[in-house]
Amino acid sequence: xxxxxxxxxxxxxxxxxxxxxxxxxxxxxxxxxxxxxxxxxxxxxxxxxxxxxxxxxxxxxxxxxxxxxxxxxxxxxxxxxxxxxxxxxxxxxxxxxxxxxxxxxxxxxxxxxxxxxxxxxxxxxxxxxxxxxxxxxxxxxxxxxxxxxxxxxxxxxxxxxxxxxxxxxxxxxxxxxxxxxxxxxxxxxxxxxxxxxxxxxxxxxxxxxxxxxxxxxxxxxxxxxxxxxxxxxxxxxxxxxxxxxxxxxxxxxxxxxxxxxxxxxxxxxxxxxxxxxxxxxxxxxxxxxxxxxxxxxxxxxxxxxxxxxxxxxxxxxxxxxxxxxxxxxxxxxxxxxxxxxxxxxxxxxxxxxxxxxxxxxxxxxxxxxxxxxxxxxxxxxxxxxxxxxxxxxxxxxxxxxxxxxxxxxxxxxxxxxxxxxxxxxxxxxxxxxxxxxxxxxxxxxxxxxxxxxxxxxxxxxxxxxxxxxxxxxxxxxxxxxxxxxxxxxxxxxxxxxxxxxxxxxxxxx
Ligand code: NAD
Numbered sequence: 253x254x255x256x257x258x259x260x261x262x263x264x265x266x267x268x269x270x271x272x273x274x275x276x277x278x279x280x281x282x283x284x285x286x287x288x289x290x291x292x293x294x295x296x297x298x299x300x301x302x303x304x305x306x307x308x309x310x311x312x313x314x315x316x317x318x319x320x321x322x323x324x325x326x327x328x329x330x331x332x333x334x335x336x337x338x339x340x341x342x343x344x345x346x347x348x349x350x351x352x353x354x355x356x357x358x359x360x361x362x363x364x365x366x367x368x369x370x371x372x373x374x375x376x377x378x379x380x381x382x383x384x385x386x387x388x389x390x391x392x393x394x395x396x397x398x399x400x401x402x403x404x405x406x407x408x409x410x411x412x413x414x415x416x417x418x419x420x421x422x423x424x425x426x427x428x429x430x431x432x433x434x435x436x437x438x439x440x441x442x443x444x445x446x447x448x449x450x451x452x453x454x455x456x457x458x459x460x461x462x463x464x465x466x467x468x469x470x471x472x473x474x475x476x477x478x479x480x481x482x483x484x485x486x487x488x489x490x491x492x493x494x495x496x497x498x499x500x501x502x503x504x505x506x507x508x509x510x511x512x513x514x515x516x517x518x519x520x521x522x523x524x525x526x527x528x529x530x531x532x533x534x535x536x537x538x539x540x541x542x543x544x545x546x547x548x549x550x551x552x553x554x555x556x557x558x559x560x561x562x563x564x565x566x567x568x569x570x571x572x573x574x575x576x577x578x579x580x581x582x583x584x585x586x587x588x589x590x591x592x593x594x595x596x597x598x599x600x601x602x603x604x605x606x607x608x609x610x611x612x613x614x615x616x617x618x619x620x621x622x623x624x625x626x627x628x629x630x631x632x633x634x635x636x637x638x639x640x641x642x643x644x645x646x647x648x649x650x651x652x653x654x655x656x657x658x659x660x661x662x663x664x665x666x667x668x669x670x671x672x673x674x675x676x677x678x679x680x681x682x683x684x685x686x687x688x689x690x691x692x693x694x695x696x697x698x699x700x701x702x703x704x705x706x707x708x709x710x711x712x713x714x715x716x717x718x719x720x721x722x723x724x725x726x727x728x729x730x731x732x733x734x735x736x737x738x739x740x741x742x743x744x745x746x747x748x749x750x751x752x753x754x755x756x757x758x759x760x761x
Pocket of ligand 1: 409
């Protein structure tokens with residue numbers, strides 16, 4: 253039987269037992285997990301207390317003291333074993349993500365693939381935690397930098413990427429020699445339990461990893477506050493809304509801790525007259541509608557050259573009216589539910605606000621399938637033809653709403669791209685190399701991600717991921733993001749029998 257036709261609670265039980273977990277693990281009290289597919293409760297896990305959070309931080313701190321002495325390539329071996337666990341359980345974990353977060357199965361599986369990819373990346377990286385050597389101005393001296401683990405790393409993650417965002421941070425933090433304490437979204441506690449279980453399996457195979465290397469603490473603001481404020485937590489990596497980051501960033505800064513913030517996006521695409529429109533339409537659809545508009549990199553603002561806007565809107569209307577919206581477990585569905593009723597209210601309010609600003613609702617914008625799923629919130633993605641870059645376009649509403657605005661010059665389109673407070677992802681569709689390079693240049697997009705002929709969503713793990721301004725400035729995943737999880741020491745060694753001072757200073761006794 254297809255998973256879409258079975259009772260969700262039973263499916264969850266089957267999936268968790270496939271992963272090797274006992275039913276008791278998800279029969280705690282305090283934190284109820286509901287599936288956005290039907291709105292029904294699918295499990296309950298124990299909610300932890302602030303005292304338990306403090307104990308977890310202390311345990312992780314002890315684990316760190318042992319783990320930092322394990323050579324980095326050996327630490328990589330633990331992550332290699334974890335990657336193996338993920339490979340073996342990809343199908344079950346992917347389905348779990350779909351049921352708990354509501355994204356279509358292909359995207360659930362893709363999210364687990366991202367975890368596997370970052371594990372592979374981290375294994376290689378565990379042999380490449382390089383520092384530089386510098387030329388010293390003094391004879392008989394050598395200068396270099398060394399990178400050391402930070403300590404306890406706190407991880408706060410959102411509902412929309414319940415496993416990948418954790419894995420991006422976790423795999424790198426572990427190979428860098430840290431211990432972690434994870435506080436996942438209250439909306440996705442089961443996937444968090446499953447991840448922790450799979451990591452525990454890897455630890456059992458590895459044999460000599462210290463207890464407490466990865467602590468999972470579930471709960472609400474009271475436990476998160478302890479994590480954010482605790483002086484033993486060297487780095488807080490927090491992914492979620494800008495509102496959350498504003499609070500977490502300030503609190504961590506107050507105690508001079510480090511924070512890595514990955515916050516809201518408000519992403520744009522510019523379609524120029526020379527664009528390959530076949531590519532552009534596919535990219536627009538995937539990035540505006542995929543994950544029901546609940547990606548930080550979702551396309552929200554589309555800037556189309558004035559000469560083409562009417563045609564582009566006609567084509568997009570056609571596409572939007574034929575979108576397969578429905579149960580994300582069913583094959584063929586491209587757009588699943590919103591996470592909950594609050595999200596639906598935000599969707600509705602924003603569509604109305606945009607209309608009050610002169611926006612014309614070209615397609616979608618309403619709740620659908622409410623007879624079939626009275627407690628599930630499915631919407632037809634909204635396509636709005638906007639008269640200008642109005643007030644609504646400055647805010648990220650975490651739902652599928654695409655605003656289309658016309659422009660006359662590329663400079664005007666780039667100015668609108670950069671005008672919003674967020675700075676995560678952006679792209680241009682063009683076949684003109686001058687336009688492409690200009691968009692990527694210092695005068696172009698001000699975002700952390702700027703693409704040519706690729707939509708703003710669906711990044712690979714090899715690049716540094718993150719954005720500027722209210723997106724928080726953090727970089728995770730590939731490139732040299734690993735440095736965020738380590739501290740740099742500058743070392744100068746004098747192997748001569750003199751003691752010359754820097755800058756030629758004379759200070760003789
Ligand atoms: P959210 O901010 O509501 O919650 C994210 C996490 O922060 C959860 O674990 C939550 O419990 C915790 N949290 C919330 N408020 C907090 C506070 N004041 N102090 C401490 N912890 C707090 O976000 P969400 O609804 O789960 O996720 C959607 C948001 O996340 C969107 O804004 C999206 O753009 C953003 N996001 C960003 C990225 C990125 O890499 N930039 C990736 C995924 C999601």
